[in-house]
Amino acid sequence: MANSVRHHWAIITFLAIFTLFFSYKIIAHQTPFYDWDESIYIELGKEMVHNHSFVPTWEGKVWLDKPQLVPLFYGLVMQLTPFMPAEVSTRLATLYLSVVALYLVYKLYNTIVKEKYLTTVMVVMTAFTPIFLQRAQVVNTDIFLLIGWVGYLLFYEKKYWGLVFLGIGILSKSLLGFYPVALIAGMYTFQLAVKTITKKEYKKKLQHIGFHVGVLSIWYAVMFVFYGKAFWIQHIIESHTKRVTASIETHFGKRTFYFDVLLEQFKWVMIISVGGWLLFLKQWVDARKNLKKGANRENHDKHFLYANALLPWFAFLNLTKTKIHWYIFPALPQFPLLILYPLTLLKKYKKWYFGILAVVCVAICYQALFKEKLQNYTYSKLEPHHILAQEANTSCSAIDLLVDRTGRETMQTLKDMDLTITTSDWWGSHPSMMVYFNNKIDVYYDETAFFEQGGKNNHCMIVEEQDLPMLLNKQAILLKKEGDLLLFM
Numbered sequence: 001m002a003n004s005v006r007h008h009w010a011i012i013t014f015l016a017i018f019t020l021f022f023s024y025k026i027i028a029h030q031t032p033f034y035d036w037d038e039s040i041y042i043e044l045g046k047e048m049v050h051n052h053s054f055v056p057t058w059e060g061k062v063w064l065d066k067p068q069l070v071p072l073f074y075g076l077v078m079q080l081t082p083f084m085p086a087e088v089s090t091r092l093a094t095l096y097l098s099v100v101a102l103y104l105v106y107k108l109y110n111t112i113v114k115e116k117y118l119t120t121v122m123v124v125m126t127a128f129t130p131i132f133l134q135r136a137q138v139v140n141t142d143i144f145l146l147i148g149w150v151g152y153l154l155f156y157e158k159k160y161w162g163l164v165f166l167g168i169g170i171l172s173k174s175l176l177g178f179y180p181v182a183l184i185a186g187m188y189t190f191q192l193a194v195k196t197i198t199k200k201e202y203k204k205k206l207q208h209i210g211f212h213v214g215v216l217s218i219w220y221a222v223m224f225v226f227y228g229k230a231f232w233i234q235h236i237i238e239s240h241t242k243r244v245t246a247s248i249e250t251h252f253g254k255r256t257f258y259f260d261v262l263l264e265q266f267k268w269v270m271i272i273s274v275g276g277w278l279l280f281l282k283q284w285v286d287a288r289k290n291l292k293k294g295a296n297r298e299n300h301d302k303h304f305l306y307a308n309a310l311l312p313w314f315a316f317l318n319l320t321k322t323k324i325h326w327y328i329f330p331a332l333p334q335f336p337l338l339i340l341y342p343l344t345l346l347k348k349y350k351k352w353y354f355g356i357l358a359v360v361c362v363a364i365c366y367q368a369l370f371k372e373k374l375q376n377y378t379y380s381k382l383e384p385h386h387i388l389a390q391e392a393n394t395s396c397s398a399i400d401l402l403v404d405r406t407g408r409e410t411m412q413t414l415k416d417m418d419l420t421i422t423t424s425d426w427w428g429s430h431p432s433m434m435v436y437f438n439n440k441i442d443v444y445y446d447e448t449a450f451f452e453q454g455g456k457n458n459h460c461m462i463v464e465e466q467d468l469p470m471l472l473n474k475q476a477i478l479l480k481k482e483g484d485l486l487l488f489m
Contacts, residue, residue: 010120011106015099018127025375026091026137032432033087034380038139039432042090045075046435055226058426059440064227064234065423067219069171070141090139097143098136102127104150105333112307117354118343121361125336128368129265130377135329138379142329144172149330152180153309156209166212171219175240179313181209187305196297238421243322248419250410253323258314261325265332269339276338279345280307310334384483385429388462389436391480395489396460399441402450403428404464411445433462461488 005012033039044056044063048071056063056071074090081089102123110119126132135142148169155161169177185206192202223231242248254260263270284304291297314331340360346353368374392399403411407429414420427434428443442459444450447470455461455474463470465484476488 008106008116010117011103011123014120014124014127015102018102019095019099021375022095022133022137023092026095027088029378030085030087031378031380032382032386033435034138035430035432036427037141038380039435040427041071041074041139041141042078042086043431043434044071045073045078047075048072049075049079058423059434061426062227062230063423064223064231065239065421066141066235067171067174069168070144073144074139091137094139094143095136097147098127098132101143101146101150104147104154108150108154108306108309109333109337112303112337113341113344115344115347117357118340121357121364122333122336122340124361125266125340125364126333128364128374129332130372130374131261131265131326131329132332133368133374133377134379135326140326141172142326145169145176146330146333148172148177149180149309150333153183153306156180156184156212159208159211162209163212163215167216170216174235177216178213180309181213183305183309183312184209187301191298191301196301234422242421244320246419247321247323248421249322249414249424250419251322251324255318257323258317258328261328262314262335265328266335266339270335272342273335273338276341277308280338280341307337308334383430384485385433386436387482388480388485388487389433391482392460392462392487393436393438395479396437396439396487398439398457398459399433399437400444400450400454400456400459400461401428401433401441402444402447402454402461402463402467402470405466408445408447455488458489462486463488 033042040058044058047057047060048054048068051057054068054072056066056068074093077089077093078086105126106119106123109122110116113119113122127136148165148167151165152162152169155165166177166181169179171177188197188202188205191197192199197205223235247253266273284300284307288297288300291300310331311334314328314334317327317331320327343353343356343360346356411420411425414424425443425445428441434441444454447467451470451473454470455476460479461471461474461476463486465481465486468486471488474488479487479489481487
C-alpha cells in the first residue's frame with residue numbers, strides 16, 4: 001500500500017487538492033438546485049425515500065424515463081445527512097464520484113502510456129474542462145455512466161467486479177450502459193477474424209460478458225412485467241429512440257454542434273489530437289506485426305480498445321438529433337489522451353520530457369484557474385420561483401401553477417411538431433419549485449383549465465404578472481410578489 005502511494009503520488013496529490021478545493025467551494029458558496037436535471041433527480045430521490053419505493057415518482061406519478069440508481073442514490077444521501085443542506089450533501093457526493101471517475105481514467109490510460117506523470121497531466125486536462133467541472137459539482141447521471149464505462153473496461157474480465165461496474169452504467173443510463181460490452185465484443189470478433197483467438201476461446205469470452213449482460217437484463221424483464229406498454233413507450237421509445245431521431249424539447253443544434261462543444265473545451269490544441277491518434281495507430285500496427293499470436297497480441301489489442309474506447313461515442317453523438325452539450329461528458333477523457341500522446345516520443349529525453357510536462361501542466365491550470373476562472377463559476381442562483389416556493393410552505397397546502405406565457409407557447413409548438421415525450425409537461429418552467437415546496441404543485445399549460453380549476457379546494461396559485469387577468473373572477477389574496485411572479489391564496 002505504501003509503495004503504491006509513493007509510486008502514484010502525483011495523481012493522489014492532484015485528486016486530493018481537487019477534492020479539498022471544490023469541497024470548500026460547494027460548502028462555502030451554496031446555491032439552490034438549478035432547474036431541470038438537478039431538481040428532477042433530487043425530487044425523484046426524495047419521493048423514492050419518502051415512499052419507500054424502488055421506482056421513481058414525480059408528484060406521485062411513476063417516472064420511467066431512466067432507471068432508479070441515480071435518484072435513489074441522491075435520495076439516500078439526503079436521508080443519511082440530515083445535518084447538511086441537501087444542496088451541499090448531494091453535490092459533495094457528486095464531487096467525490098467525479099474523483100473516482102478521474103482515478104479510473106488514470107488507471108485506464110496508464111496501461112497505455114505506462115508513465116504516471118504524463119497520465120496525471122491527462123487527468124488534469126480532463127478535470128479542468130468546463131463541462132467536467134460543471135458535472136463534478138451538480139447532481140447528474142453522467143458521472144455514473146463514466147464510472148460504469150471506464151470501470152467495466154478495466155474489470156470486464158473479473159466476473160463480479162465487471163458486473164458491478166456494468167450495473168452502475170446500466171442502472172444509471174439504461175441501454176447506454178451496454179456501450180463497453182459492444183466494444184469488447186467487437187474486439188473479440190476482430191481477434192477471431194485475424195486468428196488471434198480460436199473459435200473456442202471466442203465463444204468462452206462471449207459467454208463471460210454474456211453473463212454480465214444476462215444478469216443485468218433481468219431489470220428490463222421485471223420492469224416490463226410491472227409496467228408493460230408504459231415502460232416500452234416511455235423508457236425505450238421516448239427516452240432512447242426518440243432522443244436519437246428527433247430534437248425533442250427544444251434541444252436543437254447544427255450538424256457541427258458537438259465539434260463546436262469540443263473546441264470550446266480544448267481550444268486550438270484539439271488539432272493535436274488528430275496527430276496523436278495517427279501516431280498511436282501507426283505504433284499499434286507496427287508493434288502488432290512483430291508480436292507472436294496469443295496473450296501478447298490479445299493485450300496489445302486491449303490497449304487499442306482502451307485508447308479508442310470513447311471515440312465511437314463521440315461519433316455517435318454527431319448522428320443524433322437531440323443536442324445537449326453535456327452529452328459529450330463521457331467522451332471528454334478521450335481527447336487529453338490523444339492531445340498529449342505525442343509527448344511519449346520524448347520519454348528518452350528525460351530533462352526535456354519532464355520540463356515540457358511541467359510547462360503543460362502549469363499552462364492547463366493557469367488557463368482554467370486564472371484566465372477562465374472556472375472555480376468561480378456557479379451553475380444556479382436564488383431566483384423568484386425559489387423564493388415563492390419556500391414562502392408557500394407557510395401558507396399553502398397545494399399550489400396551482402400557471403406556466404408562463406412563453407413556456408405555454410413553446411410547449412404547444414413542440415406538441416404540434418411531435419417533439420415532446422410523456423413527461424415533457426410534468427415540470428413546468430421551473431421543476432426546482434417542486435423541490436422547495438413540500439406539498440403538491442399542479443402545473444397548468446392550458447389557460448382555460450387554469451381559469452376554471454385554479455384556486456379550488458383552497459389551493460394557492462402562482463402566476464406571472466402578465467397573466468393577472470386569469471384571476472379576475474377569483475377572490476384571491478396576494479401573499480407575495482417576487483420579480484414577475486405572484487403568489488395568491
